[in-house]
Amino acid sequence: MSHNQDFQWDAVYDVAVLGFGGAGATAARFAADNGAKVLLVDSAPEGHEGGNTRYAGQMVGAGKDYEALKNYHEHLAAPLKPDQAAFTNLIEGMANMGDYFRKYLDVEPVSMKKMLAGTPSTAYVTEYPELPDADSYDDYLVHQGVDDAALWKILRQKVLDRSNLIDIWYASPAKHLIQDGVSKTVIGVQIERKHVLRNIKVNNGVVLAVGGFENNQEMIQTFLQAPYLAPIGSLYNQGDGIKMLEEVNAQLWNMRSFESLGQFHGLSLKQNKGVRSTYALNVFWQESSTGSVIVVGDDGTRYFNEAEMNRHGHIYNHGDWVVPLNQAHPYMIFDQKKYDELQNEPDDGLKVPGYLDKAIKAESIGE
Numbered sequence: 001m002s003h004n005q006d007f008q009w010d011a012v013y014d015v016a017v018l019g020f021g022g023a024g025a026t027a028a029r030f031a032a033d034n035g036a037k038v039l040l041v042d043s044a045p046e047g048h049e050g051g052n053t054r055y056a057g058q059m060v061g062a063g064k065d066y067e068a069l070k071n072y073h074e075h076l077a078a079p080l081k082p083d084q085a086a087f088t089n090l091i092e093g094m095a096n097m098g099d100y101f102r103k104y105l106d107v108e109p110v111s112m113k114k115m116l117a118g119t120p121s122t123a124y125v126t127e128y129p130e131l132p133d134a135d136s137y138d139d140y141l142v143h144q145g146v147d148d149a150a151l152w153k154i155l156r157q158k159v160l161d162r163s164n165l166i167d168i169w170y171a172s173p174a175k176h177l178i179q180d181g182v183s184k185t186v187i188g189v190q191i192e193r194k195h196v197l198r199n200i201k202v203n204n205g206v207v208l209a210v211g212g213f214e215n216n217q218e219m220i221q222t223f224l225q226a227p228y229l230a231p232i233g234s235l236y237n238q239g240d241g242i243k244m245l246e247e248v249n250a251q252l253w254n255m256r257s258f259e260s261l262g263q264f265h266g267l268s269l270k271q272n273k274g275v276r277s278t279y280a281l282n283v284f285w286q287e288s289s290t291g292s293v294i295v296v297g298d299d300g301t302r303y304f305n306e307a308e309m310n311r312h313g314h315i316y317n318h319g320d321w322v323v324p325l326n327q328a329h330p331y332m333i334f335d336q337k338k339y340d341e342l343q344n345e346p347d348d349g350l351k352v353p354g355y356l357d358k359a360i361k362a363e364s365i366g367e
Contacts, residue, residue, distance in 0.1 A: 001178055002179050015207065018206065045170050058147065060101075065136045110143060110144050113126070210241035232278060264295050265313050289306060
């Protein structure tokens, strides 16, 4: 929306950060450390902020050898060519992640590769061992544990420690970017707070860290050509940032790229609207990729190799790794013997509990 002569500002800040997840918390924290007065907003109510960072495994991509990491990730991206500026920043960040943990998170990084050494789950860290320099990659943890929001709690506390410079508005979704009527420079943001639209003037920039569109079924159909996908992270990512960017004619890219995690490639439990799904990677649940287990689509036919390791939702397809087309109603099918094996498999601390509670028993193939 454009600023005009009758425009009234409700508040003025140096920086506005939209989205109180991992990226937003980090942006707000460093803006404050540079002396900025910051407004940090999130569409979620207090206690539910955190975006997908809150629900993620708390693992941070890392390594120590810049050139090896660069070579490995170039092969991961092939045959596509990533934007070089963004790609370089990514690799530099991973190569220096240990120092970042110590200096800015005040913790000694825990190597997931070392923590899982000697267990089958170590394959999850080095997912593509057939690629050059695959062993250069590691995941860093803030302590010896995953899936417990430990990283998110640290990032959140760093924001709270700077409350003299960072104002936080919960349950306050950003609605529109405000542009100068002539230059089209973004000079503010309109935020809905307590059912009232507030116009916030921003002197030094607006940071969009509002996540994706995994809770917007219309956008899922438009960009991913899927009738339904169940989110395993935040329930508050509605694609608001994409709408705001479209309003200011920003260039969008990679709108078809998404993470398709689940028990198998893209297979997660279907839930009612407003309920998070869950996942249990078959690299952690070893018994699911052997024996009688098959996965079928709507027509009862199989559509991928169930014995293949889940590589972040990607499957091998004639020399490349791709995200499979999600089926509308896929089913994971197995017999009683396999059910008992899955139920009794030792827990290495990474298996999602209660997954078999959704199983339905049938007495025949037809049923």
